[in-house]
Ligand SMILES: Nc1ncnc2c1ncn2[C@@H]1O[C@H](COP(=O)(O)OP(=O)(O)OP(=O)(O)O)[C@@H](O)[C@H]1O
């Protein structure tokens with residue numbers, strides 16, 4: 001049995017963390033925005049908003065229905081267009097983001113729907129603008145759901161990075177598949193898996209902790 | 218202060234408010250009473266345009282709210298405080314931040330906010346809970362916070378929709394007293410909705426009875442007791458005047474006390490010389506036997522209800538004397 005190459009290992013870990021962090025960061029804002037759009041358009045009677053709501057919902061449903069591995073393949077031309085290559089961690093970002101945003105947007109919308117209507121009404125009665133209602137009422141009140149939502153998304157995302165890694169994105173998934181599986185080095189697969197598990201645990205524990213901290217209900 | 222002219226609100230299938238015209242004076246506590254579904258909430262929510270009327274006119278402080286731009290409306294709303302049955306506090310903000318909320322919305326300076334909130338929390342008696350979250354408060358405390366928040370921007374009107382319905386009777390009394398204090402101290406006009414006569418009679422000066430989207434009766438609270446015009450008003454009054462306990466109905470009273478005459482006396486206490494019964498006995502050759510009764514204090518005087526048995530010789534003179542004092546005398550045969 002050959003010795004583990006720790007340098008490779010940490011390089012892969014760094015790539016996985018990079019993909020996870022970047023995607024989470026972008027997903028958080030895009031998902032939040034999309035979630036708010038879904039929420040507000042579902043509350044309005046006007047035709048425009050109904051159309052917006054219908055289209056957004058359907059796009060989200062379709063994207064969520066496509067298996068991630070297929071999504072990566074479908075997005076290859078798009079990725080090549082904007083990143084210039086389809087290999088490496090950065091090239092994985094478009095697919096990861098497109099895979100995560102719809103999922104998170106749904107979770108955000110569910111969270112926003114849970115916010116007590118009475119509280120929103122009270123804010124209106126006190127003369128709040130729509131923007132103030134979003135920033136001072138909806139988001140703070142839905143914060144536990146927003147954070148637990150990003151935690152769930154992030155855990156799923158770690159799995160996605162591994163999958164993306166297997167087909168060329170780099171990271172621990174790539175290492176486990178190319179070095180470990182293809183070359184029959186079980187040790188590498190095992191350690192890569194262990195690393196992934198630790199990442200997931202840390203994300204989950206941190207997310208749970210913060211969610212609990214901000215939830216005063 | 219508040220004027221509604223033929224205000225109508227129709228939802229797709231229901232006609233929630235069906236042509237309401239009313240005037241609420243400055244500094245008044247105005248009650249609106251009615252059964253569930255009468256349209257009370259819809260009506261009060263139109264006063265700050267949380268609900269937009271289908272038709273009609275609406276003035277608060279002589280300002281035509283329906284003619285305002287969204288921005289002007291938001292400014293006007295700051296002068297109309299509102300408190301709610303389920304308190305509607307921000308669950309993830311402390312008591313302090315909840316009360317500060319309308320001030321932050323209005324972009325008031327931070328140090329002014331601090332002073333104002335402290336003052337308000339003292340006023341409503343929850344200053345010790347400033348750093349607690351709503352989930353750590355009792356219902357009564359939550360409503361106090363709701364009241365403090367509603368007062369933050371020094372409103373001229375306070376709208377209250379069933380604000381004591383989620384509270385026990387003792388807490389209800391305290392909250393009503395607080396509202397009364399606020400009304401007297403700051404001259405804030407209060408509109409109070411309830412389905413309980415006990416709440417309305419406690420603090421309201423005038424009251425409107427609402428049914429099927431219409432106001433079917435309106436007047437001083439005491440007048441509602443002495444002369445309710447509609448069946449609904451009578452039923453609401455009965456919530457209070459019903460002599461609970463071992464009470465006999467009119468017919469049974471007559472059987473139990475066959476001698477002399479039985480009369481039901483209704484009066485407004487303030488109009489009657491105080492020792493009513495004893496003076497009656499002294500002035501006339503009669504005996505008075507008090508069978509059952511109740512005296513109900515309202516904001517415009519006390520309403521008295523007495524069942525008495527009169528025996529003796531001067532019965533008709535005694536009754537005349539009572540009537541001369543403005544007491545409504547009804548014979549039970
Ligand atoms: N948003 C709405 N859409 C459709 N119908 C409504 C709406 N709000 C109220 N209604 C209807 O209007 C009528 C009056 O309702 P409202 O809430 O004003 O009654 P209420 O007197 O406040 O009753 P409660 O004492 O139960 O609170 C009811 O029949 C109700 O179903």
Ligand SMILES: [Mg+2]
Pocket residue numbers: 257258259378379
């Ligand atoms: Mg109601």
